[in-house]
Amino acid sequence: MIEKGKISAFQLALMMNPTIFATALLLVPAITAKHAEQDLWLSPIWAAISGLLTVYISCKLNKFYPEKSLIQYSEQILGKIAGKILGLIFLLYFLHLNGIIVREYGEFVVGTFLNTTPMNVVMGSMLLVCALAVYGGIEAIGRSSQIIVPVVSLLFLVMTLLLVKDLDPKKLLPVMENGIMPSFMGSIVPSAWFSEFILMAFVLPLLKDSGKAMKWGVLSVLSVMFLLVITNLSTYMLLGKLTIKDTYPVMVAVRYISIADFLEHLEAIVMAIWVSGTFIKISMFYYSTVLGMAQWLSLSDYRPIVLPIGFLILVLGHWAAPNLQSLAHFLGTSGAFYMLTLQLGIPVVLLCIAWIQQKFQQKKDGGQ
Amino acid sequence: MRAITFFTKLNILLQISSLLLPVTLLTGCWDRKELNDMAIITAAGIDKKTESTIELSVIVYIPKNAGVGEEMGGGNGGQGQQVLVRSAEGISIAEAISMLQQEFPRHLFWGHNEVFVIDEELARDEDLRPTIDFIMRHPQTRERSHIFISKQKVKNIFSLNPPLERDLAEVLRNLAGLKIGVDITLKDLAEMLIGESGTAALPYIDILSPPESQDKKQTIADIIGTAVLKNGKMIGSIDASTTRGLLWLRNEIELAVVTVKPDNTEGYVSMQLLRAYSRLIPKIENGKWKITMQAKTEDDLIQNGTTLNTGNPQTIHRLEQDLKADIDNKVKEALKQVQHEMNADIFGFAEAFHRAYPNVWKKYKQNWDDIFPTVEVTLETTAKIRRPGIVTEPGAYPEQEVKTE
Numbered sequence: 001m002i003e004k005g006k007i008s009a010f011q012l013a014l015m016m017n018p019t020i021f022a023t024a025l026l027l028v029p030a031i032t033a034k035h036a037e038q039d040l041w042l043s044p045i046w047a048a049i050s051g052l053l054t055v056y057i058s059c060k061l062n063k064f065y066p067e068k069s070l071i072q073y074s075e076q077i078l079g080k081i082a083g084k085i086l087g088l089i090f091l092l093y094f095l096h097l098n099g100i101i102v103r104e105y106g107e108f109v110v111g112t113f114l115n116t117t118p119m120n121v122v123m124g125s126m127l128l129v130c131a132l133a134v135y136g137g138i139e140a141i142g143r144s145s146q147i148i149v150p151v152v153s154l155l156f157l158v159m160t161l162l163l164v165k166d167l168d169p170k171k172l173l174p175v176m177e178n179g180i181m182p183s184f185m186g187s188i189v190p191s192a193w194f195s196e197f198i199l200m201a202f203v204l205p206l207l208k209d210s211g212k213a214m215k216w217g218v219l220s221v222l223s224v225m226f227l228l229v230i231t232n233l234s235t236y237m238l239l240g241k242l243t244i245k246d247t248y249p250v251m252v253a254v255r256y257i258s259i260a261d262f263l264e265h266l267e268a269i270v271m272a273i274w275v276s277g278t279f280i281k282i283s284m285f286y287y288s289t290v291l292g293m294a295q296w297l298s299l300s301d302y303r304p305i306v307l308p309i310g311f312l313i314l315v316l317g318h319w320a321a322p323n324l325q326s327l328a329h330f331l332g333t334s335g336a337f338y339m340l341t342l343q344l345g346i347p348v349v350l351l352c353i354a355w356i357q358q359k360f361q362q363k364k365d366g367g368q
Numbered sequence: 369m370r371a372i373t374f375f376t377k378l379n380i381l382l383q384i385s386s387l388l389l390p391v392t393l394l395t396g397c398w399d400r401k402e403l404n405d406m407a408i409i410t411a412a413g414i415d416k417k418t419e420s421t422i423e424l425s426v427i428v429y430i431p432k433n434a435g436v437g438e439e440m441g442g443g444n445g446g447q448g449q450q451v452l453v454r455s456a457e458g459i460s461i462a463e464a465i466s467m468l469q470q471e472f473p474r475h476l477f478w479g480h481n482e483v484f485v486i487d488e489e490l491a492r493d494e495d496l497r498p499t500i501d502f503i504m505r506h507p508q509t510r511e512r513s514h515i516f517i518s519k520q521k522v523k524n525i526f527s528l529n530p531p532l533e534r535d536l537a538e539v540l541r542n543l544a545g546l547k548i549g550v551d552i553t554l555k556d557l558a559e560m561l562i563g564e565s566g567t568a569a570l571p572y573i574d575i576l577s578p579p580e581s582q583d584k585k586q587t588i589a590d591i592i593g594t595a596v597l598k599n600g601k602m603i604g605s606i607d608a609s610t611t612r613g614l615l616w617l618r619n620e621i622e623l624a625v626v627t628v629k630p631d632n633t634e635g636y637v638s639m640q641l642l643r644a645y646s647r648l649i650p651k652i653e654n655g656k657w658k659i660t661m662q663a664k665t666e667d668d669l670i671q672n673g674t675t676l677n678t679g680n681p682q683t684i685h686r687l688e689q690d691l692k693a694d695i696d697n698k699v700k701e702a703l704k705q706v707q708h709e710m711n712a713d714i715f716g717f718a719e720a721f722h723r724a725y726p727n728v729w730k731k732y733k734q735n736w737d738d739i740f741p742t743v744e745v746t747l748e749t750t751a752k753i754r755r756p757g758i759v760t761e762p763g764a765y766p767e768q769e770v771k772t773e
Contacts (some may be wrong), residue, residue: 111507174726239559241562242555242558242562252555255512256512256555
């Protein structure tokens with residue numbers, strides 16, 4: 001195997017949490033609120049279903065091919081040529097998606113804090129740090145998330161607690177004014193985010209205790225769901241319909257915190273949550289892409305391609321969208337289906353084919 | 369052998385210098401702005417200047433005078449000034465800011481601006497929504513800044529020299545915090561403007577006239593009532609006493625002393641509000657839209673200017689009735705002026721109906737302006753007086769004059 005490091009299922013769960021939550025925290029409440037309005041807190045609950053499905057699929061596929069990653073077993077399932085093509089599609093997709101994620105990061109930092117800093121500097125410096133993490137291998141990423149994730153989650157919960165006195169629960173009424181549909185519509189975009197759990201398919205072969213993968217995967221999905229429900233609830237109880245109008249409602253909500261004229265101007269903490277969360281997220285995507293690329297090209301080591309791929313991600317981030325509006329528009333419309341197709345649709349098809357093959361194999365074995 | 373040591377040395381040197389490289393990155397941020405490059409705005413206000421232009425005034429904090437002011441005492445007026453007021457004209461607030469920047473050698477910094485004041489003339493003549501858009505869109509301005517409507521020109525208000533506080537921004541922010549009138553932040557205002565009824569209430573301020581012997585400028589601006597906005601324009605105002613009624617309806621009442629005149633006695637009794645709570649219960653019956661306001665309050669007696677024996681539970685009960693009547697009157701007055709005369713739903717009736725009757729609301733949402741003045745409001749107020757302070761009977765009357773009832 002190319003990667004020598006091993007991580008535990010618990011570490012995997014910790015790594016996956018910010019992989020979904022970090023970016024979902026900023027853009028998704030506004031996109032969800034557009035459809036679901038005051039029911040937006042229900043949407044993450046529906047969306048978590050796609051996360052659970054993805055975890056199930058990646059664990060099942062891992063059962064069939066324990067030592068292999070998504071790129072490797074698609075070759076075994078679909079045959080050499082079709083498998084290679086699918087592998088390439090996945091790799092290009094992850095490159096593109098990672099470009100988008102890096103761009104989201106850049107847009108937020110430049111748009112709210114460093115207004116005049118060139119975007120490429122912001123994105124590039126983040127990618128450089130991530131490149132170091134990827135260079136260190138999965139253990140480095142696993143351990144840094146063990147440090148970062150608990151701190152970030154705690155900070156986030158403290159933020160929410162500090163907001164409590166400004167919240168107005170009445171804004172959530174009437175619940176399900178137009179039935180259940182709006183909250184379903186609002187859940188499409190978060191589902192796409194949840195389907196990013198497919199990254200587990202790259203990391204599962206590296207687990208020390210793969211038996212616990214399913215359990216921790218499910219817990220990870222539920223933790224993200226919990227955090228998103230809290231985010232949506234507190235944001236809407238504070239901002240009401242303004243949630244739809246703000247680009248980064250959570251950021252506005254945290255800026256609103258004021259305790260005794262003293263505990264104020266806390267947006268730097270959102271920045272800390274965001275930057276460290278996004279660091280894990282980008283590293284995870286980056287690592288999976290690099291590892292997948294090395295497997296696809298049958299290289300003996302993935303390290304030489306870390307920097308070149310990082311450069312490609314930066315370029316793709318630069319090209320991802322001409323401005324924030326089109327980026328948010330893409331994510332709120334076709335982007336969701338693009339992500340769902342590749343992260344959930346194709347893996348489902350792979351699993352079905354693998355399952356049928358396995359049945360035939362068993363029949364053959366049984367017949368002989 | 370010698371060659372190897374040379375290369376090892378070079379290697380170590382290279383390693384050390386590569387460790388030092390990141391230090392060059394620590395020199396500062398890309399768009400670094402130090403404190404002494406910034407002009408910190410603590411309050412901003414907009415006046416109507418001509419038909420098409422506005423005038424933006426700002427209060428800027430002068431850090432170098434911060435310590436000096438106190439040491440110098442009042443002796444040297446000009447030197448003790450901790451703030452600076454400047455104005456600039458423009459078609460829009462964005463343009464006025466760029467004109468204003470020309471008057472400052474430092475970058476204008478909005479991150480600490482807590483107060484926005486809008487001149488009444490501008491609020492009455494023009495739609496405020498474009499201005500609100502600018503304030504909300506700017507990444508530096510804060511959603512918790514307080515918004516006021518001013519009876520006088522903002523420029524005149526900003527030129528005041530508050531005797532007690534550092535500057536006028538502090539005065540207005542603290543006044544808003546005391547909840548004497550409505551306390552509206554930028555977030556609340558934006559939320560009200562996009563709300564069901566498109567109306568908003570803002571605190572209405574005026575210059576507090578100083579004692580005659582004093583300098584005209586040695587005073588502050590105080591809240592004299594509430595300005596009522598509809599569709600982004602100011603349509604009227606109510607006075608401080610009527611604002612109490614409004615606060616009751618909005619469940620925002622916090623600080624209040626109520627003075628009533630009991631029947632059959634001379635003098636007045638004052639009570640201080642300890643706890644107050646109200647809620648609106650909407651009901652639609654036979655096509656009639658009704659609201660019941662349930663209000664509860666607990667009070668302490670703080671002054672008894674009559675000869676009533678306040679140690680007597682029956683007297684207390686009587687005073688409770690008077691207190692209830694006083695609250696009801698204020699609420700009715702607010703309803704009369706705002707609901708019937710201005711037809712502006714700043715009480716949150718629309719939201720209350722929307723929450724309770726989502727389906728009916730969808731049908732009648734468009735006609736809310738016709739329905740609102742016809743909404744029947746019933747008041748269910750309960751007032752309790754808990755404690756008579758630390759004396760029971762009237763403090764300064766001889767025993768025989770106290771009415772026992």
